[in-house]
Each structure stands twice: as structure tokens, then as C-alpha cells.
Amino acid sequence: MKNFNLLICIFLGCIINAQKKLPVVKANSNQMTILEVDNGFTTDWNADPNIKLDVYTTSKLDTEKKTIKIKTDIDSASFTIKKGENKDFIVLLKGKDSCATRIASLPPKNFSKARPPFHDTIKLSINEQNTMFVKTILNKTDTLTLNFDTGSSDLTLTRETLKNKIKSSLKSGSNALEIGNKIYKEFSIYPADLSGHGTEGRFGWDLFDGMIVELDYDKGIMAVHSQLPKEVKKDKSYSKLAIKYFNNVFFVESSIRQGKSINTDWYLFDTGYQRTVMLDGPMLKEQGFPVDSMKEIKRVIMKGAQGNEVPVITSGLESLSLGKYTLKNIPAQVLSQSRLVSRSRMHILGNEILKRFNVFFDFQNNVVYLKPNKLMAEKYIEQS
Structure with missing residues (x-):
């Protein structure tokens, strides 16, 4: 029993020491900036000791790793992060309040090894205002004409559509969008005043992260592949x-x-x-x-x-x-x-x-x- 207690103490001591070794960034103001060095993307961030763990998620990595710089009013630090990796640190606010902060990089998605491979083809239309669109079904209920907008992410619906057309129940994290024969999940829904001419909203590129998307205006098709055609x-x-x-x-x-x-x-x-x-x-x-x-x-x-x-x-x-x-x-x-x-x-x-x-x-x-x-x-x- 004594040996067991000793092992427990050693284990707890290791945890405490590991926590103590977390990098510390000092600050007198809770306002700080987070910079993604490779693309210049800067985010204003508030250090908050009341949040158990505040998580900043980086943009998708187009290289194996990237450098993130943290800058407060009196201190700074740099972290190198790889795909799917987390980096934890402490913002020490006014010398007394510890703000636990994490830089998170989402794991890479890649459907190239999907079995069986998929090649889903959807009719693609484009109007005189250059809005391209496809027919979709939200939550197996609402048929929507949506613009594939590579300049956006997730799903955005016009306020008019949300108010007057949507019959399904929209629940955070549990919605499904059917495009062609595939169903896409894990996206957020945002409201907007406007969308492309003749459409009720738009969906972004990230629904297809880890996939191959084809736009062929000659054939009038949009296709989603698990592998790039040879x-x-x-x-x-x-x-x-x-x-x-x-x-x-x-x-x-x-x-x-x-x-x-x-x-x-x-x-x-x-x-x-x-x-x-x-x-x-x-x-x-x-x-x-x-x-x-x-x-x-x-x-x-x-x-x-x-x-x-x-x-x-x-x-x-x-x-x-x-x-x-x-x-x-x-x-x-x-x-x-x-x-x-x-x-x-x-x-x-x-x-x-x-x-x-x-x-x-x-x-x-x-x-x-x-x-x-x-x-x-x-x-x-x-x-x-």
C-alpha cells in the first residue's frame, strides 16, 4: 500500500510539474493579438481567466506546420504547430490571473482512401448575373437553391428564407445538407440579408475539405470526387x-x-x-x-x-x-x-x-x- 501511495504521489507530481512548465505570456491588458505568420492573418483575442480553456483554432494548414505569434501589451511568444496538433500556454494577467489558452490545428481531412471511391455528379446552373447554383435539401425537408460560394464557409441562408421557408428544425451541430447523392454535416448556419441572384443562400468550400470538387461549365456539372481523376x-x-x-x-x-x-x-x-x-x-x-x-x-x-x-x-x-x-x-x-x-x-x-x-x-x-x-x-x- 505504501508503494502504491508513493506511485500516486509521483504521478500527481509529474502532472503538477507538467502544468508548471507550460509557457507563460505576461500581460497587463486582457487584449492581445494572434498572428498566423504564413498568411498574415491577425485576430484580436481577449484573455479571460473565467474560461477554463480558451481555444484558438488556426486556418487550415497548407504546409506541414506554421508559426503562430502571440503579442500582449508587454510580452510576446511564438509557437510552431503541426497539422492536428495543440499548443497550450498561460496568459498571466496582471501577475495574478492565469488564463489557460490553447492553439489548435484541426486534423487534416483526406478522403482519397475512401472505399468504395465516390464520384458524385450534380447539375450545375449559372444565370446571367454569374451566380452558379445547385439544388439541395436541408435536413431531409427543405429544398433550397444554393450558390456554391468559394469565398465563404459553412452554410449561409437569407433571413427571408430562414423566416418564411425553412420548415425543419435547425439545431446547432446536428444539421445535414444533401447535395447530389452525398450528405454533408458538421457545419454552422449563418443568416445574411443577401445572396446571389435567384438563390436562397450559399454553401462554402469547407463542406468538401479533404475531397476533390470539379466545376465543368461546358457540361453543366459539379462533381465531388474522393480522388483526383488521373x-x-x-x-x-x-x-x-x-x-x-x-x-x-x-x-x-x-x-x-x-x-x-x-x-x-x-x-x-x-x-x-x-x-x-x-x-x-x-x-x-x-x-x-x-x-x-x-x-x-x-x-x-x-x-x-x-x-x-x-x-x-x-x-x-x-x-x-x-x-x-x-x-x-x-x-x-x-x-x-x-x-x-x-x-x-x-x-x-x-x-x-x-x-x-x-x-x-x-x-x-x-x-x-x-x-x-x-x-x-x-x-x-x-x-x-
Whole structure:
């Protein structure tokens, strides 16, 4: 019995020592920032000693590991985290209150070894406003026309739809969305004032995390695969673009040209944005790009997803390149004021450009494959 008690004491002592060895970040203010170094994503965070364990979940990792920086008003720390890993630390507030905090990286998803392999094909439609949509069923009850919006995540329904159409009971964490022959779960539902023309809401890319999604405008289909079809890698007409994740959406690299000036940056891949490309004018000016020399076509006030007003100037852009393909004489939307998203500025690729390519999204290896389709020569809406 004495030996048993001794082992218990040693065991408890090990736990206490392990807890004592947790990294400590000092703070006098409960306000702090968390920075994902690889993508520049910054989050405001409040240290709270009343929460048993406060968890910050990173964006999806497109590399094996990433560095996270914590900065308080008087201290800072860096952590390297791998896929599926957790890093715990203590924020010591005013020298007395311990705030247990965890940085969590979600385990990677990969359905490439699913047995049997799946290839689910759904009818894909696109209207004159560049909104692509499919028919879906929510909770086996509500038939909904939804936009596949790669610039969003989870499921978003318009307030009108939530109020007047949904008959099923919506419960957090237990909803199911049927798209084609597959049922998707583990998503959140958010309200919004607006959605793409003719749709009742939108679903994001992350429903397909770990899968392959195909958009073929020539055939009018959307397909979900467990494996990338072998012919895609063999087809030299596809251009291959790396994916970078930021705040649960994803970006690809693109270059724009005006005269002798070329600017290369990461662009939000946003099939839910109905125009060509939205450029952050002030950011481009800071980088020396001749925004003011672009010929103005028109000025409009646009509505954001939440009904907010955004002043936009449409100007002539000489060219935009995606991989090995270049589009010319594009009526681009140029913001006169930067639009901050999670404290970051960004450019956006919209579906007036993206619809001109048949696409494979490889959410297993974080790659986009695209090649021109029958819509490539179609006039832009502003030129029609």
C-alpha cells in the first residue's frame, strides 16, 4: 500500500510539474493579438481567466506546420504547430490571473482512401448575373437553391428564407445538407440579408475539405470526387495553382499588368462575387501600380453580403494572368477605400472571370487546376 501511495504521489507530481512548465505570456491588458505568420492573418483575442480553456483554432494548414505569434501589451511568444496538433500556454494577467489558452490545428481531412471511391455528379446552373447554383435539401425537408460560394464557409441562408421557408428544425451541430447523392454535416448556419441572384443562400468550400470538387461549365456539372481523376494531371491544358488559406477561405496567386507595371499578389478565389476582379486601389497605389492611369468606365455603389454599401469604380485593366493563362481588357472594380476583412486588405477574383475556366479544386493537396472553357470569349457584362 505504501508503494502504491508513493506511485500516486509521483504521478500527481509529474502532472503538477507538467502544468508548471507550460509557457507563460505576461500581460497587463486582457487584449492581445494572434498572428498566423504564413498568411498574415491577425485576430484580436481577449484573455479571460473565467474560461477554463480558451481555444484558438488556426486556418487550415497548407504546409506541414506554421508559426503562430502571440503579442500582449508587454510580452510576446511564438509557437510552431503541426497539422492536428495543440499548443497550450498561460496568459498571466496582471501577475495574478492565469488564463489557460490553447492553439489548435484541426486534423487534416483526406478522403482519397475512401472505399468504395465516390464520384458524385450534380447539375450545375449559372444565370446571367454569374451566380452558379445547385439544388439541395436541408435536413431531409427543405429544398433550397444554393450558390456554391468559394469565398465563404459553412452554410449561409437569407433571413427571408430562414423566416418564411425553412420548415425543419435547425439545431446547432446536428444539421445535414444533401447535395447530389452525398450528405454533408458538421457545419454552422449563418443568416445574411443577401445572396446571389435567384438563390436562397450559399454553401462554402469547407463542406468538401479533404475531397476533390470539379466545376465543368461546358457540361453543366459539379462533381465531388474522393480522388483526383488521373486524366487531370496528364492534361497539359490545365494550369496548376497553389492554394493559400486565410480565415477559412482560400487564395490563389494572380498577376495584373497596366502599361509596364506588373503586380503579383494573392487573390481570394470567390465564385460568390459576381463581377470580374475587385482591386484594393489604395494598396496598389502604395505598391506603385498606376491605378490612376486606368480608364474609368463607371462608378457605382455596391451592396456587400450584409447589405453594407461599398463605393466602387469600374476601370479598364490591361490584363490579368492566372497561371499560364492571360485575360485582356478587363473591366475591373477598383475600391477607392480599402475594405478590411479581419484587419487585412485583399484583392478578389470574381465569377465573371472564374466561370471562364473549368476547375478542379484539390482540397487534399491544396491545389487548383483550371483550363479555359467555352465561356472564355464571352463579353464581360460591362462590355455587353
